[in-house]
Amino acid sequence: MVFLPGWVEPLAGSLWEFDPVLGSFCAKAGALPCVAGLGPSQRRPSGSKAMAMTGVPYDCDVLVVGGGNAALCAAIAARRAGAAVLLLEAAPKALRGGNARHSRNMRVMHDAPTPWVRGRYPADDYLADLRRVAGNADDGLARLFVDASADIVDWLAGNGVRFQSCADEVLPYSRKTAFFLGGGKALVNALYATADGLGVAIRYDSTVRGLHLRDGAPAVTVGEPGVTVTARALVVASGGFQADSGWLRREWGEAADRFAIRGTPHATGIPLKALLDEGAEPVGAADRCHMVAVDGRAPPFDGGIVTRLDGIAHGIVVDRDGRRFADEGAVVGPSRYTAWGELVARCPGAVAISIFDAAIETRFRPSIFPAIRADSIGELARDLGISPPALEATVAGFNAAITGGGGTAGVDPPKTRLAEPITVPPFGAYPVRAGVTSTCLGVRVDERARVLRRDGAGLEGVYATGVVMAPNILGCGYLAGGAMTVGAVFGRIAGREAAAYALR
């Protein structure tokens, strides 16, 4: 029997029942009430460990690995279904919430305007958007997902998450996404408060080092030195592997060393790899990432939304040899961030430089880092550590190629839109790198969020939600607000199903 002094306070779901009037869990008549002095998450029923028929001791009914949006939705759904739930968040409390803390909105289907989303976004439109980005992802699962997205806002609101009224004129118009009031960290705070209030046992600083799925009940090893936790059912909601530099380098070569990771440093993919090693069927691609172009001075982790470079399309972009390599005017809409992330990741050395002059600079939001400035292109090149003659030649060639209509002629590659000469000093530059949001490798799940093996059978008692299974829906594509919806929708399903499995 595993003994975890002061670490896991087991909860047996059978001793608690959901009170629909109070909307909370109450001890059943005859069960021990709360132990005095312990908060709701530490309520310990009279028996210390529940025993299954096999004699295997369980530390909880449902064990949730992860601490972001998907994990919290799973934990709350499982707890509301009557299970004793333990959630293991790798991050410390102050940095909890995975990539969800950097998120902003959620893409939801709706047939009529709601207080949170304008207009309508019918299921067929949503599915069409999914097919556009995800290609041949599982169509049946996508339909289920889209239908389930319709009431996820209400479910989250019922669990404490606050959404921004779409009548708020500060919001950009959106008929597809509902915005979290205060953003993703506010959502994370609300869900943790709800989970804690419901009696989910939450443990921070709890990195999962290994999964053990072969001998009946799922178990995980946590922390250093390892402690083993056994559960009746397991929900894996631990995200991608973008924070594992070694794995990223194996997929991307040395370019990976130049990537900034935009989210949590705890998405090291250990549970994902363990699931694949246990025979789970991979979906998506190991060598693809969601990425955007960020200021090269972004911190190695957790830079989030603010390091994105807004104005790349307005000037020119050169590689470390001072040469242009792409049509800066090709993408000027919201997907320009992603387009440039991919382009820069594949540049020599995975770095590039955005160059503009004092006139162009007025047309975009500046980086949060100061521009590198000089009074001549040659000086700017010297400051940037690239060859002055090369950059001078590039800029001169570009300026000479500009035509009246905002495009270029006779320069390769062309700039098809927003082409303006770079002539007004001081000249400015931002270093550009690829900022990775998440990797695109996941495990196959079914409509109950069960993890499937390559042979199509389910891994017994193992469920997945969030980025670790998002490629089932999104493939390797990106849809604004889509990943948060995948996490919440499948989190809710995984939690409910895991609880049903655990309490069967």
Next chain:
Amino acid sequence: MPCADDEAGRIAGEARRALEICNACQFCDGYCAVFSALKSRSLVLAADLTFLSNLCHNCRSCYHACQYAPPHAFDLNLPKSLSLVRQQSYRDHVWPPVLRGRLPGAGWSFVAAVTLAAMALVALPAVLSLPAEVLFGRHDGPGAFYRLVPWGAIAGVAGAVMLWSLLAIGFSVASFWRGMGPAPAGAALWPALRDALRDAASLRNLGGGGAGCNDRDERFSQARRRFHHALFYGVGLCFAATGVATVYDHGLGWQAPYPLLSLPVLLGSVGGVGMVVGTAGLALLKRRADPGPVARSLTGGDCALLAQLFLVAASGLGLLAMRETAAMGPLLLVHLGLVLGWFATLPYSKFLHAPFRVAALLRAAMEQKHSPPLTRKRSLR
């Protein structure tokens, strides 16, 4: 810009850095007026710092929702940064200008010294001129208070100090208004003023977009807003009581003290209780607040104003309760001294937050009325 010394420059630089990160994020734009006002500015200039820092109600919702708050590498602490700039703006626009940069810091010692001096000013003449049996005697009937301190002295000294303070506040606000940069040309003043006063009266910006603010920690609550309402409307009722009493005395010839169920006493009692509850509640919230988003150096000045208002109200209520006993004389002197001290410190204390914030709300409403936020991008350079 207010860069009188390195510290001011550092404070402004830190606030600018924070606001530039906020402008790139904008996740908090549903919380309060600061973020919509920020959205229309690509660059944060010194005037914008003055404006935005006073528009901030220090509700701290943005801190608890901030993915860049410490221990993040960006170490973003917008409420703290803005409160430091705000404090700086009080000092930059103080009147008369000779005091600029010379006022003591944001601690409580200045307020305490002025209050004690005012109390001495009120008490000493009475103590020196009145025999003990008058000072500690029982007085009742019309004019009882004036047997201790003549009405002319009360009205003359308090009136003169109040006049000075109102004048100083007026000049300070005018200087602050200019300090926010030019107002949007052609913006309708009166509709904007109506919006600003409604926001000030309702403290909409302490609402956290609906569920309240983070008074103490990441949980939302309306407590701070309610305590502030109790204090604000309590002060209002006390001024109303004074006004009614003035009419009674000079218009109708009825001299104070007034009976318990009279209008001045009722207004003053309810107002006094509101002030006591409000100040005590706000102090308690301050004491229990998460220290993360709080600028420790400002707590002294904040608490000094709360203490002043608490003591003014408590001594007034005490006077009401004990006015027929021998304690009336000393209590009256204490109460009048505290009120005089409060009047005298108004233009030089945390009290300036009230007129400055209303002015900032007015500026925000004028910008809002002038044009919708997304079409007001200021050019870079």
